[in-house]
Amino acid sequence: MSIRFSFGGDEHIFAEVSEEMSLEAFFTSLSMTNAVKAAGIKGVTEICPANASFQIKFDPDAIKPGDLLKELQSMEGAASKSDASLKTRIMEIPVLYQDPWTHETLMRFRERHQNPKATDLEYAAEVNNLGSADDFIQAHSSQPWFVSMVGFVAGLPFLYQMVERKRQLQVPKYLRPRTDTPKLTIGHGGCFSCIYSVRGAGGYQMFGVTPMPIYDPAQKVSYLQDEMCLFRPGDIVKWKPVTRDEYDAAIEAVDANRYEPVIRPATFSLTEFNKDMAGTNAKLMEAIHGH
Amino acid sequence: MAINVISPGLSTTVQDLGRPGYYHLGIPLSGGMDRFALRAANMLVGNDEGAAVLEAVFLGPELEFTAPATVAVTGGDLPPKLNGEERAGWEAFPVKAGDRLSFCFLKGGARAYIAVSGGIDVPVKLGSRSTYTLGALGGHEGRALKAGDSLAVGQGAGGKGSVPANLRRMPGNPAELRMLPGLYWHRITETAGKQFFADTWKVAPEADRIGYRFRGGTALNFVAREQPFGAGSNPSNIVDACYPYGSIQVPGGTEPIVLHRDAVSGGGYMMLGCVISADMDLIGQLQPHSPARFVQVSMDQALAARHDRQATLQRVRAHLDR
Incomplete structure (x- = not known):
């Protein structure tokens, strides 16, 4: 894997590890950005890992663009050889699939959709050759997902499904982006799921909502007092389908600021995962329940 | 010292030079869209160049001052009026308690920067006072100003002078x-x-x-x-x-x-x-x-x-x- 570097104007270097998405590309991007962080290069102001690429923002008054580029290129060999493993966290995220709020929103934007006669979930089931929305929900929620990027808007995680490529759910984005998406919508576009951290525009298909806040600029939510954004690249997520009653109970707990998210330490090794995906995932899911 | 917002304009926000360092979490730079004009406005009123100011777009706000201060408006051609009397842009002028600042219609450009000596004193969030409205972060309650808002202003020595036209930067046509x-x-x-x-x-x-x-x-x-x-x-x-x-x-x-x-x-x-x-x-x-x-x-x-x-x-x- 050879990294393609390009200047983004006079203040950014953009690095594409791979044109296509893979966990290998993600880990190369992560080890490169970790190496840049550790190197403490003067003039570097932002280090942003992404799914299969990364971006460095710099002050060209402090470092010559060409010098920074050379420095990054010199790190490439070590990064691609580094061990693709992580000490990370697994989180259980409750999801009310087919909720009334995303339903109301998707009905308002039907003319921007590939199939105005179906809901987003029905369409997603159809294009993935799954029989029904329920089958799609089963495929979406049975195996864990990997946070391969945080961004778009504050704290929004991009999630990559931890299954063989041929089983990965893929759904096109809306034909034209919506101007509205409910806060905490579970969305999906291309091969990525996401959680919309704030209300706003969006182009991903909408499947449900979570009651669990993931971004709190006021830093009042108990588990977001230190960091206003919950997610970091490398986190692992397991969706947990919940009923309307369970959703309402969770909202009540969130409002009273006594909601306790299920977040457990976990380790992840890409080599082990590639050897035995089902076994690795089973172990990760056991970790949720403290085993 | 405070500024009372009588009318907010189209979308007036508190901005400084921005909030670098959090892009990897999806939190943007924010800060003034025309940071040259923002810096100049602060220089005119004797502030640090990165002090927080108000950024008004297309339509200016109406503001009332509760204490004496120095004010300057830079950026697009949105001529300020003090108690109804037109004042020059890119120029410092004093205001007294009870004075009202309003604006004529926009004649050129898009955004004006309203600096007040001492700077707008909203809480610093992640190293900046800038407003990021989509994320409800920073500025005044994470949003654009509304009528009835009151903004605290810091202590400042004040400044004087004007920036001549040849030292301003505006886009050409096209x-x-x-x-x-x-x-x-x-x-x-x-x-x-x-x-x-x-x-x-x-x-x-x-x-x-x-x-x-x-x-x-x-x-x-x-x-x-x-x-x-x-x-x-x-x-x-x-x-x-x-x-x-x-x-x-x-x-x-x-x-x-x-x-x-x-x-x-x-x-x-x-x-x-x-x-x-x-x-x-x-x-x-x-x-x-x-x-x-x-x-x-x-x-x-x-x-x-x-x-x-x-x-x-x-x-x-x-x-x-x-």
């Missing part, structure tokens, strides 16, 4: 936005690349702090390829990546969008390159429907333009004895 091709430039054909620079574009109504959309030019032709796994089916799609500040994305290959201070930090559309740092201020002064062209430059030219902008700022400092 605006010429210098741009360094790169990022996913290789995804479009050579002919499409030439046409992109040859066309005169127009600012679309969708032009705000997140980004400026341009229309009226030729749709791009892409180099044919099988779309990579995870990218999405449209030829303008890429595997979701970071979007640099100033990057020009072209969803569907039709209308370029230049991301600005409240940029979405990433997404799945290819980008042609970036508008150079020196010209980002100019975009903040463009109104919808105004014509603009993209001008190709090299890295060396981009750096020279950056130094020119800095040199002009230095001349403003020298002129104001700072």
Whole structure:
């Protein structure tokens, strides 16, 4: 894997590890950005890992663009050889699939959709050759997902499904982006799921909502007092389908600021995962329940 | 000292030089869209150049002061009025307790910067007082001002003087936005690349702090390829990546969008390159429907333009004895 570097104007270097998405590309991007962080290069102001690429923002008054580029290129060999493993966290995220709020929103934007006669979930089931929305929900929620990027808007995680490529759910984005998406919508576009951290525009298909806040600029939510954004690249997520009653109970707990998210330490090794995906995932899911 | 908001204008927000360091979490730079004008406004009233000011777009607010201070309005041609009497832009003037600042209609540019000696004293969030409205972060309660708001102002010594017209920076007509091709430039054909620079574009109504959309030019032709796994089916799609500040994305290959201070930090559309740092201020002064062209430059030219902008700022400092 050879990294393609390009200047983004006079203040950014953009690095594409791979044109296509893979966990290998993600880990190369992560080890490169970790190496840049550790190197403490003067003039570097932002280090942003992404799914299969990364971006460095710099002050060209402090470092010559060409010098920074050379420095990054010199790190490439070590990064691609580094061990693709992580000490990370697994989180259980409750999801009310087919909720009334995303339903109301998707009905308002039907003319921007590939199939105005179906809901987003029905369409997603159809294009993935799954029989029904329920089958799609089963495929979406049975195996864990990997946070391969945080961004778009504050704290929004991009999630990559931890299954063989041929089983990965893929759904096109809306034909034209919506101007509205409910806060905490579970969305999906291309091969990525996401959680919309704030209300706003969006182009991903909408499947449900979570009651669990993931971004709190006021830093009042108990588990977001230190960091206003919950997610970091490398986190692992397991969706947990919940009923309307369970959703309402969770909202009540969130409002009273006594909601306790299920977040457990976990380790992840890409080599082990590639050897035995089902076994690795089973172990990760056991970790949720403290085993 | 406080400022009472009598009427808020179209969308007036508290801004400083921005909030770098959190882009990896999706939290944008924020800060003034025209940071040259923001710095000049602060210099005129004797503040640190990075003090928080008010950024007004298209339509100015009406404000009441509760104590004496020095005020200056820079940026677009949005002439200030003190107690109904027109005052010059880019010039410091004193205000007394009970004085009201309002604005004439916009005559040119798009955004005005209202600096008050002592600076707007909203809480610092992640190192900045800038407002990021989409994320309800910073500024006054994370939002644009509303009638009835009251803003605290710090203590300041005050300043005097004016910035002569030859030391101000405003876009031409058409605006010429210098741009360094790169990022996913290789995804479009050579002919499409030439046409992109040859066309005169127009600012679309969708032009705000997140980004400026341009229309009226030729749709791009892409180099044919099988779309990579995870990218999405449209030829303008890429595997979701970071979007640099100033990057020009072209969803569907039709209308370029230049991301600005409240940029979405990433997404799945290819980008042609970036508008150079020196010209980002100019975009903040463009109104919808105004014509603009993209001008190709090299890295060396981009750096020279950056130094020119800095040199002009230095001349403003020298002129104001700072």
